[in-house]
Amino acid sequence: MIEFLPPGAILILGAALVPLLKGRVRQAYMLALPLLGLAQLYALSGSAPLEMLQFSMFGYELTPVRVDKLSLVWGYVFYIAAFLSVLYALKVERPGEHVAAMAYSGGAIAAAFAGDLITLFVFWEVTAITSVFLIWSSRTERSYRAGVRYLVIQVASGVLLLAGALVRVHQTGSVDFGFIGLEGAGGTLIFLAFGIKAAFPFLHNWLQDAYPEATVTGTVWLSAFTTKLAIYALARGFAGTEILIYIGAAMCAFPIFYAVIENDLRRVLAYSLNNQLGFMVVGIGIGTELALNGTAAHAFSHIIYKGLLFMAMGAILQQVGTAKGSELGGVYKSMPWSATFCIIGAASISAFPLFSGFVSKSLVMTASADNHYTLVYLVMLFASAGVVEHAGVKIPYFGFFGPDRGIRVKEAPLNMLLAMGIAAALCIVIGIFPRPLYDILPFPVEYEPYTATHVITQLQLLVWAILGVAVLKWYHIYPPELRSVNVDIDIVYRKWLPTAWAYSLRAGGAVWNSASGAVTGWLQRTYETTYRYHGPEAPLARTWPSGYMAMWTAILLLAVLLALYI
Amino acid sequence: MDNEKKYWLDDPANVRKVYYGLWVACIVLAALDLFYHKHVHYDFEELIGFFGFFGFVACVGLVLASKGLRRIVMRDEDFYD
Numbered sequence: 001m002i003e004f005l006p007p008g009a010i011l012i013l014g015a016a017l018v019p020l021l022k023g024r025v026r027q028a029y030m031l032a033l034p035l036l037g038l039a040q041l042y043a044l045s046g047s048a049p050l051e052m053l054q055f056s057m058f059g060y061e062l063t064p065v066r067v068d069k070l071s072l073v074w075g076y077v078f079y080i081a082a083f084l085s086v087l088y089a090l091k092v093e094r095p096g097e098h099v100a101a102m103a104y105s106g107g108a109i110a111a112a113f114a115g116d117l118i119t120l121f122v123f124w125e126v127t128a129i130t131s132v133f134l135i136w137s138s139r140t141e142r143s144y145r146a147g148v149r150y151l152v153i154q155v156a157s158g159v160l161l162l163a164g165a166l167v168r169v170h171q172t173g174s175v176d177f178g179f180i181g182l183e184g185a186g187g188t189l190i191f192l193a194f195g196i197k198a199a200f201p202f203l204h205n206w207l208q209d210a211y212p213e214a215t216v217t218g219t220v221w222l223s224a225f226t227t228k229l230a231i232y233a234l235a236r237g238f239a240g241t242e243i244l245i246y247i248g249a250a251m252c253a254f255p256i257f258y259a260v261i262e263n264d265l266r267r268v269l270a271y272s273l274n275n276q277l278g279f280m281v282v283g284i285g286i287g288t289e290l291a292l293n294g295t296a297a298h299a300f301s302h303i304i305y306k307g308l309l310f311m312a313m314g315a316i317l318q319q320v321g322t323a324k325g326s327e328l329g330g331v332y333k334s335m336p337w338s339a340t341f342c343i344i345g346a347a348s349i350s351a352f353p354l355f356s357g358f359v360s361k362s363l364v365m366t367a368s369a370d371n372h373y374t375l376v377y378l379v380m381l382f383a384s385a386g387v388v389e390h391a392g393v394k395i396p397y398f399g400f401f402g403p404d405r406g407i408r409v410k411e412a413p414l415n416m417l418l419a420m421g422i423a424a425a426l427c428i429v430i431g432i433f434p435r436p437l438y439d440i441l442p443f444p445v446e447y448e449p450y451t452a453t454h455v456i457t458q459l460q461l462l463v464w465a466i467l468g469v470a471v472l473k474w475y476h477i478y479p480p481e482l483r484s485v486n487v488d489i490d491i492v493y494r495k496w497l498p499t500a501w502a503y504s505l506r507a508g509g510a511v512w513n514s515a516s517g518a519v520t521g522w523l524q525r526t527y528e529t530t531y532r533y534h535g536p537e538a539p540l541a542r543t544w545p546s547g548y549m550a551m552w553t554a555i556l557l558l559a560v561l562l563a564l565y566i
Numbered sequence: 567m568d569n570e571k572k573y574w575l576d577d578p579a580n581v582r583k584v585y586y587g588l589w590v591a592c593i594v595l596a597a598l599d600l601f602y603h604k605h606v607h608y609d610f611e612e613l614i615g616f617f618g619f620f621g622f623v624a625c626v627g628l629v630l631a632s633k634g635l636r637r638i639v640m641r642d643e644d645f646y647d
Contacts, residue, residue: 055594142647144647217643260632333573369607375592377607383626401575453600453605457617469583477631485637485646533633 006053007044007075007113008123010037011082011106019095027090030098034083037104037109037385038286038538041075048072051115053331059174063115069442073296074112074232074441075168077303080426081224088419089217089313100133101221108225112232116175117190120233122196124161127226128154134218135210143213148491150210153448154226164189180237184537191238196231197275198281201250205490206273208258212266212323216314219266223273223310224303231280231299238245240287245368248285249376251381258488261391263481265313265323265399269306272349272391275383276302282380283364286371289443294363296441301356304536305348308423311397312342315412315420316399323399325481332403335411339421348427351384351391356427358458359434359449363507366447370426399483523558530554589629 014033021029044050044067052065067075091352092098107126114120128151135147138226168186169175169340180187192203200205211222238244252275261269283295316331316337317323332339344355351357361384368377411417431438438445473476574580602612604612611617 201611245573257629257635257638258633261636276580333571374608379622382624385621387619388624389628404576443606451605452602456595456598456602457604457606457611460615460618461600461621463588463595463621464592465621465625467631468622469586472626472629474585477630479636482638482640483643485641486645486647487641488639521573533636 004052005040006110007037007041007067007504008039008106008108008110011102011109012126013106015099015102016104018098020476026095026098030086030102031083032104033102034079034086037082038076038079042071045072056344057118060169061116062118062120062175064119064179065113066115066177067113069230069440070236070292071113072298073440073442074299075109076229077300078109078112078228079305080223081105081303082109084311084423085217085221085224086305087422088314088416090415091413092215092217095136097137097215097218098135100130100137101218104130104134104221105225108229111229114177117161117168117177117419118163118175121158121162121165123154124229125158127229128158131222134221135214136535137215137218138213140213143168146210146213149490150206153196153206157193158219159412160189160196161193164191164193177236179239182238182241182243191241192234194230195247196235197226198234199227199230199251200247200281201254202489204251204255204274206489208267208488209490211270211492212264216318220307220314222308223269227273227277228299228303230249231277231284231295234281234286235292235295239284239292242285244281244285245373246285248281248283249364249379250276251275251281251345253278253379253386256383256386256390258486259386260394261479261486263324263326263484265325265328266310266317266324267311268315268388268390268395272309272387272395275387276306276349278383279361279364279380282368282376282539286367286373287331288371289364290370291367292446293438293441293445294360294365294367297355297360297363297437300437301348301360301402301427302380303425304430305345305356305509308341308345308412308420309349309391309414310421310429311420312338312345313395313399315416317470318416319409319412320407324483325394325402328399328405329407331407331409332400333404334407334409335400338412339396340397340418341417342400342423344424344427346392346396348431350388351458352462353450354428354431355457357429358431359437360430362449362454362458363447365444375433385461385465385468388462389469392462392468395471448470479512491554498538515528520562523562527554527558592622 011033018026018030049066049068051063054063058061082102085105086100089098089101097280098540104127107123107130111120111123111127114123132147132151134155135143164186165175167189168180168184169182171186175518179345180190182188182191196203207227210217211219214222234244255274259268262268262271280295280298280302283291283298307566313323318326318330319335320328322328348355348357351361365377365380434449438447469478590601596618600613
């Protein structure tokens with residue numbers, strides 16, 4: 001029976017029941033939904049490729065569900081992420097947060113299986129509107145404002161997508177969501193829409209702005225879906241679009257400079273997330289089978305280890321009350337399990353052999369070298385060393401180790417530890433046995449990650465990079481964590497534009513005041529003069545009673561002029 | 567805090583051990599390049615210890631550059647408030 005439901009529907013429809021349930025029943029129910037979804041997907045995968053629920057609207061053939069190898073990779077990992085996030089958020093009392101989170105993840109899954117651009121647009125917006133509640137749930141002024149900025153940008157992406165889709169339909173006569181390419185205005189608009197959600201350079205800042213303002217559990221949800229949905233959409237619509245290689249390389253490199261100096265560790269992870277998306281975008285740009293496999297594999301392992309890292313920093317935030325590097329130190333003594341899981345996540349994102357990043361990122365790296373993108377390859381190598389610095393060392397060090405500040409708290413609750421533990425186990429299992437992951441990728445994989453060359457060169461890169469940090473630390477050159485804000489491109493719309501707006505209002509106000517003052521003054525004088533000569537008892541009124549009429553005409557004129565001005 | 571458990575990393579001597587251990591690990595890893603044939607894409611990657619050297623320089627360069635970036639982008643914590 002459940003095979004006939006569109007993927008994602010189980011979470012979206014199931015979310016509606018959450019407020020009606022209580023206690024353990026609700027917990028069991030919420031944990032069961034993603035597992036049910038996963039089972040459904042597995043059942044559907046047998047008959048893939050497959051299209052379902054087609055219907056016509058306004059003469060266009062819509063395909064709400066298309067299951068193929070590319071969408072299945074995202075479907076599987078989205079359901080896994082939903083399960084881990086539910087488990088991590090199990091103790092959250094407010095049902096509204098659960099409803100928003102489940103509808104959000106269900107929307108992302110439904111979007112990944114959309115066979116046409118209209119369906120894609122609908123679920124694209126569903127993810128935008130539901131996810132903002134995870135930010136607003138922090139219930140602070142900061143989170144409210146960050147949420148509004150986030151929502152405006154996400155909805156703008158949706159509007160661009162719809163506009164692009166309509167232009168494209170007009171040009172090609174089809175709403176099919178397959179390869180799109182940059183030809184034509186429609187393709188360019190859709191590319192921009194995807195680019196906003198994928199956090200392309202200059203379009204990226206909503207990510208670092210909003211994610212760290214969400215709740216402890218909300219950020220874990222957010223980290224999995226929105227940006228990876230955009231990666232999926234790019235992989236389907238723009239594979240082999242060369243400009244993506246350079247966009248991706250820029251994405252790999254520039255966020256890591258910010259990650260090094262950022263104090264809020266959840267914001268460090270948001271910059272790091274941006275950098276990881278860069279590797280995936282490069283893979284899409286190269287567009288060969290190996291490269292696209294790399295993008296899919298990296299999205300899969302990335303969702304799990306990035307979720308794990310956000311969970312670990314969330315656990316600190318919940319137990320200690322802050323996730324700022326400048327305030328933390330010695331927390332591993334109180335939270336040894338969280339610290340251990342965090343290190344596993346850090347090793348995975350750094351791509352240490354035996355951890356998941358090692359078997360996925362190397363597909364993209366190899367594809368870039370195979371296709372002679374030497375500079376891009378070197379940028380990614382640099383970025384890989386950078387990942388070791390900010391995610392491999394900085395996150396565990398400033399989060400859990402660092403000089404003891406006497407912080408003594410309780411270890412994270414059991415459900416959070418379980419979520420982190422399962423995520424950590426997945427990171428290791430994928431790292432040691434990559435075959436099952438390779439087998440679900442869109443194309444056959446002949447790649448072997450565990451060669452002497454790959455293992456040793458990678459270990460050299462990573463361990464020497466760690467040594468680099470250690471040497472800087474040893475000689476006290478390493479920059480300390482400081483309470484600060486680092487301005488990024490968001491300064492344009494959070495400072496410059498509002499300042500310019502306020503200034504123009506003030507300047508406009510002054511101009512208005514003096515202009516309207518001059519006009520009313522002139523009218524006043526005209527009126528007085530008129531009154532003096534034409535008013536009752538005035539010289540000109542003596543013989544002409546029409547003087548009254550003249551005065552009233554003047555008053556009317558004044559009224560009209562004022563009415564026009566105001 | 568006096569009767570609290572003493573952790574291995576609380577002893578500065580052990581931190582020193584970690585630091586020097588890291589040096590040893592790095593040198594051993596670089597030396598491994600002498601004992602197998604590297605299958606790499608580019609000639610420059612065949613240099614002994616190339617990846618180690620690259621990783622070290624990239625990481626130190628990144629941190630120093632970011633330190634410089636702070637001069638341009640760092641503001642007070644309440645800058646946007």
